[in-house]
Amino acid sequence: MNEMKFKKKKLIMDEATIKRALKRIAHEIVEKNKGAEKIALVGIQSRGIYLAQRLTKYIEKIEKKSVPMGILDVSFYRDDVANRLIPHRVSRTEIPFDVSGKNIILVDDVLFTGRTVRAALDAIIDFGRPTSIQLAVLVDRGHRELPIRADYVGKNIPTSQKERVWVNLKEENQIDSVDIREDIN
C-alpha cells in the first residue's frame, strides 16, 4: 500500500484506549459464552492474529484456563477472483484444534464491507461445524456490502468512503494506534 497517497487526519485510538477496548471485549466474550469452556479464537491475517493473541491472553487471565487459538488466511475464499483481485502472496492458515462443537470467535482489525468476514465464515465451516461463530473487531467503520454485524466492537468509527482507517499494532508497527487518513488522490 502506498502510504504517500494518504493524509493523516485524526488519531482515534491510542495504546491505552486499544488496551481498554480489548480488555472489555475479552470480558464480553466470557460473559456471552458463560466462561471460556468451549470458545476458541481465530485471528484473520494479518492484524487479526495479534488482536486474537492479546484477547486470548486477557481471557486466560480472567478465566484461568487456556483458550485455543488459530489463524486464518481467507485469500482462497474471496469472491473477487472474477475481477482478478485475489492476492498473489497468501499467508498461512493454522487451525490446530477441532472447530466442531466450539464457539468460534473470529477476530479482525477493521470491519468494512464485510467481504473478508464472509470469506472467513466459509473457510471456518470447511474445517468443521462450530456451535456458533462470533465476530470481534477493533474498529467498525461501516459501509457494509453484506448483511454482517460484529458481536464485539472496540470502537465504532463512522467514516466516508474516501477515508481509510489505519491500524498500527506493536507486533508489526512498533506502536499501538488507530487513525483516520484521507485519500488525497
Added chain:
Amino acid sequence: MAFEKKDLLGIKGLKKEEIQCILELGESFKEILARDIKKVPTLRGKTVVNLFVEPSTRTRISFELAAKRLSADVVNISAKNSSLTKGESLRDTAKTIEALGADAVIIRHPSAGAPHFFAKNINANVINAGDGAHEHPTQALLDLYTIKEKLGRINGLHVGIVGDIAHSRVARSNTLALTKMGAKVTLVGPPTLIPMEAEAMGAKVEYDFDKVIGKFDIIYMLRIQLERQTESLFPSIREYTNLYSLNFNRFKKAKKNVLIMHPGPMNRGIEISYEVADMPQAVITDQVVNGVAVRMAVLYVLLGGGEFEKITN
C-alpha cells in the same frame, strides 16, 4: 512480486522471483490438501481444459485434481477421442476450445513448441504439461518444492540428474530451474544420451556415475524412454543397468542423507532398483503429492491475477 504472465510455457521464461512466488503459494495449497475437506472455492466458475495429445496418467490426474481442489470445472480431451485424429489443426482446436469458454488449457503434446503455438492462438491461459523433449515446467517446479520442503533450501545444493538426458524434458526443465535457484547440476549418463547443449544450460557433464555419486545432495533418476529412441543409443538394457542404475551397492557410495527423486513412472530394476526406490531417502511419493499443490499454485497465479492493494475488508 506479482506474477504477470498469461501462460506458463517453460522454466526458461520464468524469473527467479516468479518461481519463488509459486513455491511459496504451494505451501498454502499443501495445507489445504491436508484438511478433511480438501477443496476451496477460489476458481469457482472457471473452466480448465486438459488437452493431452500424448498419453499421461499422473500429470493429467494431478492437474485435474489441482483444478478440482480449486473448484474449477474440468474437461478432459485426449488425442484418441478428439478431432485431432480427424486431421483438425492445432490452431482450429485452439479456436474451438476458446469458443467453448475455456479459461485455461493444459496441454501435453509430442511436438516441442506446440504449447507456444497454441498460446498464441487462444486468449485462455496456457500451461505446458510437457512438449516433446523440450520442457515440463510444472514437474521442475514440484521438484524444486520437494527439495525445499525436505532440505530447507535449494541454493548451494549439488544435484545429479542421471540417465536418458537427451530425451528428457524433465532433465531440461529441472536443470534450468535448479541453476536459476542457485543449485549446481551435474548431468550423468552415457555420451549418446547427453545432448550437445548440456553445458550451455549451466550443467556439468559426467559419464562415470560411480565417480561422482558421493558428491550429490540429490540424485535425480530419469526413466529410460525406450519409446522416444529411434535408434539404439546404448548396447543393451543390461549394460545400461550395470553402469547407471541406482542399485543398493551404488547407493552405499552416496551421501548418507542424499535425497532420491524420480519423476515417474519408474522402471524398477532398470534405472532404479526395487529396494532403493522404497528407501526412506526416496521422496518419489512426496513428489506426487507436491505436484497437486504446486499445480494448484500455478492455476491460481495464472487464473487469479492479483492486485493485493485493491483488496478491501
